[in-house]
Amino acid sequence: MNNYLCIQRSQPNPPGGAGESEAPTPAQMEQMYAKFNAWKEKFQDNIVDMGGKLGIGTVVTADTVTDGPFVEANEVVGGYMIITAESLEKAVEVAQESPGVMPGSSVEVREISTP
Amino acid sequence: MTTPQLVEHFFRHEYGRLVAILSRRVGVEHLEAVEDAVQSALVKALDSWTTGGLPDNPSAWLFRVVQNDLLGQLRQKTNRTRLLEQYQNDVIGTAEAAPAFLMSSEVQDDLLRMLFVSCDTAIPVESQLVFTLKTLCGFGTREIALRLFISEANAYKRLSRARKHLRENPLRIDQLTGDEHAERLPAILKVLYLLFTEGYLSFEGDSAIRLELCDEAIRLTTILAEHPVGQTPETSALLALMHLHVARITSRQNASGGLLLLEEQDRSLWDQQRIKLGLDCLARSATGNHFSRYHAEAGIAAEHCLAPTFEQTRWDKVVECYRLLELTEPSAIHTLNRAVAVAELQSPEAGLAILNDCQPPTWLVGSYLWAAVMGDLHRRCENHSEAARFRESALKLAPTKAVKELLCRRLDGGS
DSSP states (O other), X not given: OEEEEXXXXXXXXXXXXXXXXXXXXHHHHHHHHHHHHHHHHHTTTTEEEXXXXXXXXXXXXXXXXXXXXXXXXXXXXXXXXXXXXXXXXXXXXXXXXXXXXXXXXXXXXXXXXXX | OOOOOOXXXXXXXXXXXXXXXXXXXXXXXXXXXXXXXXXXXXXXXXXXHHHHOOOSOHHHHHHHHHHHHHHHHHHHHOOOHHHHHHHHHHHGGGGGGHHHHHHSTHHHHHHHHXXXXXXXXXXXXXXXXXXXXXXXTOOOHHHHHHHHTOOHHHHXXXXXXXXXXHHHSOOOGGGOOHHHHHHHHHHHHHHHHHHHHHHHHOXXXXXXXXXXXXXXXXXXXXXHHHSTTTOOHHHHHHHHHHHHHHTTGGGGBOTTSOBOOGGGSOGGGSOHHHHHHHXXXXXXXXXXXXXXXXXXXXHHHHHHHHOSSSTTSOHHHHHHHHHHXXXXXXXXXXXXXXXXXXXXXXXXXXXXXXXXXXXXXXXXXXXXXXXXXXXXXXXXXXXXXXXXXXXXXXXXXXXXXHHHHHHHHHHTSOO
């Protein structure tokens, strides 16, 4: 079994959307909550760390410190989580069904190799 | 790992509760700030609960987040320190006790207060309806538009109208006197009745979505009926008619979504527990000396619920209730319904005679209902050419495919 880092990215202005994405209504939130829990239950053995949302940040290099948010980016890294699976294909399967994958957002799955 | 479940409609109902609680505390003129704060707290909850799990007391968690957010916002927006001080003494001091406070009946009181504030006769009733759906039931404007079969822009316009009125005529919610409560009660019952009939009478769209409106109407009417301020025979009658209708709702359609006539319905599908609830309410409504339209309508629904078969319906009672309904709420639609019942009680000719005697308004003559009943009665009287003429216009006027199918079946013969 390997661990995989899932990085969720979203586009600040999803294509096809009317500019700003509309806030979900309470009824939609209920659906999202149910969907998320169903996913969590289905893949409970694969979830190592539910991770969380990422706030604004700072980029540190050898000689500069640049504060975010990095609005010029097409996509914003919104959150992360760590899952475990026997292969990248399996990990992709888990990520594919996650509620984090929706129009205007994507999840990048990367193997974490530990020596 | 088991995932704790939230009660059904948790997010929507929390929306209504929190908006009601906090509007009372900071004043209804800050309603928009309150709604924004509640909305963002729910979004926060969704993020936090899906990753971190549910807190012990989700309602208290939400209440604290909304309260902090709202205080921050109001502090920025206004210099009304007096309001804030007053609010702080009022609420902040009890913040620690939030869970206990949230469990109390005070929340129900706040919901009711909100209902009394919004059902101001100075606001058009269609705006009150949209406002209730948004503020107390937690629906979004698009969801409201979908449920009321109006455009989203129209729903928004109606909502804005109610909000504008409340902003310009801010009323300390607890300032209403007993007389003012009594004065506003009929308007509240009317909005709840409309909320219910929007869900019950419409055959368009998804039936689960329509049932939600009925459930919301029953939820709010139940709260009203259990509170001293709304505990009137009229409220009980309204709640009775809601239960007695909803008890039969699932039998109105067959498996493929086609509509069924009352005589075609499988009565064993009727929800007997619900019928009992309705009859209990009806018994409670039978006091005082005011006979309302809700009494008449609940009486009719009760007769249908109690009849073991269509043929065994006590049509004399149904006819009597329609007559009383015409007296309390004169409308040609009630005359039309009475004619249908008279046709069962006496003869199709007697039913037709009532309709031939009445002067129906143009809106009714132009509706499929009028044409359908006339077509059916003429068919049963064997006036073939008249029957064919009304049949044709009924089919032309039918609002949906399902209604058209039902009319075809009925007007082509059968019982």
